[in-house]
Amino acid sequence: MPIAVSDIERASSQTVKAQLALRDLILSGDLKPGDRISELNLVDRLGMSRTPIRMALARLEDEGFLEAIPSGGFTIKAFSERDVYDAIELRGTLEGFAARIAAERSVRGRLIEDMKVALRRIDDIAALPTLSVDHFSDYVGLNARFHALLVEAADSPVLKRQIERTLNLPFASPSGFVRVQAEMPEARKILIIAQDHHHCVVRAIEDREGTRAEALMREHARLAQRNLQLALRDQGTRSLLPGAVLIRGAMRSGVF
Amino acid sequence: MPIAVSDIERASSQTVKAQLALRDLILSGDLKPGDRISELNLVDRLGMSRTPIRMALARLEDEGFLEAIPSGGFTIKAFSERDVYDAIELRGTLEGFAARIAAERSVRGRLIEDMKVALRRIDDIAALPTLSVDHFSDYVGLNARFHALLVEAADSPVLKRQIERTLNLPFASPSGFVRVQAEMPEARKILIIAQDHHHCVVRAIEDREGTRAEALMREHARLAQRNLQLALRDQGTRSLLPGAVLIRGAMRSGVF
DNA sequence: CCAGTTGTTCTCGTATACAACATGAATTCT
DNA sequence: AGAATTCATGTTGTATACGAGAACAACTGG
Numbered sequence: 001m002p003i004a005v006s007d008i009e010r011a012s013s014q015t016v017k018a019q020l021a022l023r024d025l026i027l028s029g030d031l032k033p034g035d036r037i038s039e040l041n042l043v044d045r046l047g048m049s050r051t052p053i054r055m056a057l058a059r060l061e062d063e064g065f066l067e068a069i070p071s072g073g074f075t076i077k078a079f080s081e082r083d084v085y086d087a088i089e090l091r092g093t094l095e096g097f098a099a100r101i102a103a104e105r106s107v108r109g110r111l112i113e114d115m116k117v118a119l120r121r122i123d124d125i126a127a128l129p130t131l132s133v134d135h136f137s138d139y140v141g142l143n144a145r146f147h148a149l150l151v152e153a154a155d156s157p158v159l160k161r162q163i164e165r166t167l168n169l170p171f172a173s174p175s176g177f178v179r180v181q182a183e184m185p186e187a188r189k190i191l192i193i194a195q196d197h198h199h200c201v202v203r204a205i206e207d208r209e210g211t212r213a214e215a216l217m218r219e220h221a222r223l224a225q226r227n228l229q230l231a232l233r234d235q236g237t238r239s240l241l242p243g244a245v246l247i248r249g250a251m252r253s254g255v256f
Numbered sequence: 257m258p259i260a261v262s263d264i265e266r267a268s269s270q271t272v273k274a275q276l277a278l279r280d281l282i283l284s285g286d287l288k289p290g291d292r293i294s295e296l297n298l299v300d301r302l303g304m305s306r307t308p309i310r311m312a313l314a315r316l317e318d319e320g321f322l323e324a325i326p327s328g329g330f331t332i333k334a335f336s337e338r339d340v341y342d343a344i345e346l347r348g349t350l351e352g353f354a355a356r357i358a359a360e361r362s363v364r365g366r367l368i369e370d371m372k373v374a375l376r377r378i379d380d381i382a383a384l385p386t387l388s389v390d391h392f393s394d395y396v397g398l399n400a401r402f403h404a405l406l407v408e409a410a411d412s413p414v415l416k417r418q419i420e421r422t423l424n425l426p427f428a429s430p431s432g433f434v435r436v437q438a439e440m441p442e443a444r445k446i447l448i449i450a451q452d453h454h455h456c457v458v459r460a461i462e463d464r465e466g467t468r469a470e471a472l473m474r475e476h477a478r479l480a481q482r483n484l485q486l487a488l489r490d491q492g493t494r495s496l497l498p499g500a501v502l503i504r505g506a507m508r509s510g511v512f
Numbered sequence: 513c514c515a516g517t518t519g520t521t522c523t524c525g526t527a528t529a530c531a532a533c534a535t536g537a538a539t540t541c542t
Numbered sequence: 543a544g545a546a547t548t549c550a551t552g553t554t555g556t557a558t559a560c561g562a563g564a565a566c567a568a569c570t571g572g
Contacts, residue, residue, distance in 0.1 A: 013526095038552090040552085048526080049528070050527080051525080052525080052527095055314065058315070059314070062318045071554090072533085073553075086357075086414045089353075093350070097345075158339050159346055166418065271555080271556090294522095307556055310525090327523095327524090327564060327565090328523075329524065
């Protein structure tokens with residue numbers, strides 16, 4: 001989803017502004033993979049000095065969008081389809097780890113309750129006869145919230161940091177595929193399966209079944225992999241996938 | 257291990273110089289956890305302008321050594337004993353993931369051979385009647401090489417990046433505990449067990465036993481956890497642990 | 513005596529100037 | 543004609559200047 005202009009303008013510091021604007025420039029496909037980035041060019045385009053732009057470039061390199069050139073400067077990184085697969089499975093592995101330690105260590109009741117609340121609201125959406133775009137938008141939010149709460153439940157700052165890094169790549173995020181999902185005929189089916197995973201994980205955590213909780217989150221991530229596979233094969237849905245422009249390879253030679 | 261001054265001086269760019277020098281300043285305990293970092297102070301101490309220092313600070317924040325203050329600036333991060341535990345288990349999880357996909361996908365023979373070569377050389381060291389400091393130094397290098405080759409075998413840039421990030425925290429690195437190990441009576445015993453893990457993992461990868469390979473690497477990381485526990489309890493060995501100054505809590509009030 | 517306020521000082525974020533360097537094109541020599 | 547070399551241009555890395563804002567202390571009013 002493109003970032004609202006107001007978000008960029010409202011950002012307190014120029015550095016953050018540059019970071020958001022640049023991310024948007026990359027994700028929108030305005031800057032293509034392999035392109036070398038010209039700092040002075042960005043000075044014109046973003047209307048700020050080089051300093052905050054350089055800071056933002058360094059940040060985006062850490063986030064994985066850019067690759068440093070040995071002689072200096074950056075290029076936009078390109079991802080293979082397998083890279084994306086790996087990123088999703090990596091997220092599954094980390095979320096599985098989070099679920100496991102949440103199960104093994106005692107989880108405070110409040111977090112579990114919050115997770116259940118989110119799940120109930122997703123249940124309500126899933127029960128609706130038809131799913132509008134707004135409903136899907138709510139679903140995205142609730143889904144993201146559930147995943148965030150799971151990480152919270154692990155109560156490990158080190159792990160949280162690492163998971164957040166993985167989620168920087170937009171197509172690796174659990175919210176990455178919902179727009180694709182909304183357009184697919186199997187939308188409801190996938191939603192039902194994913195939601196079942198959610199319920200089972202909460203139950204496993206409550207019952208201190210660490211291994212089961214871990215396995216479930218891994219399998220859960222595999223749903224995203226399947227969505228990805230479907231999305232990339234079809235030019236229409238492909239455009240709904242955030243960051244799809246960064247993915248090279250299969251089906252690149254499409255309509256255009 | 258402290259970084260040689262020559263390494264810092266030889267570094268090409270001022271930014272890298274600042275990064276290495278700062279890391280050293282933090283790891284040596286010169287800058288203590290909780291301290292707010294003064295950029296101008298560093299200008300005097302490192303003899304360079306603010307620009308490369310600011311770059312280095314941003315990098316070190318990403319590496320996990322620093323924490324950004326909302327109002328601006330950074331403080332040295334402090335880690336709880338549990339944070340370190342989690343970081344090690346996280347490494348185990350990621351290396352386990354690497355071992356699994358190395359096993360599941362076909363691994364090129366060359367990498368496996370290189371791993372075996374490293375293991376044979378470790379075997380040679382383990383067979384020696386006495387273990388000198390030099391031998392342990394060799395062991396550190398070979399151990400690091402084996403772990404690096406394992407990541408290489410997974411052949412996944414995304415995973416590689418993430419593992420490298422985990423290894424930024426010195427106490428989470430597989431090489432972090434060898435200096436402690438060298439001083440402990442159980443040194444050889446632990447070395448033998450760790451080396452058995454290594455051998456078994458290679459075998460599991462060759463035999464495409466992904467689950468076993470994964471479990472082994474997880475258990476392997478647990479050895480480091482045990483080492484950590486022993487090391488932190490004893491003030492003498494504690495000083496041998498790189499980055500120990502960043503760990504607050506247990507046994508902090510020791511001899512001094 | 514305490515709290516609120518004001519003023520100072522220091523810090524950080526940003527802009528800009530400069531120098532070293534890499535890159536690429538034009539030119540010259542073989 | 544092709545290759546090497548030189549030169550010009552644009553780039554990045556670094557230093558520094560400046561302004562806005564925060565932390566802190568002194569001061570004043572209740």
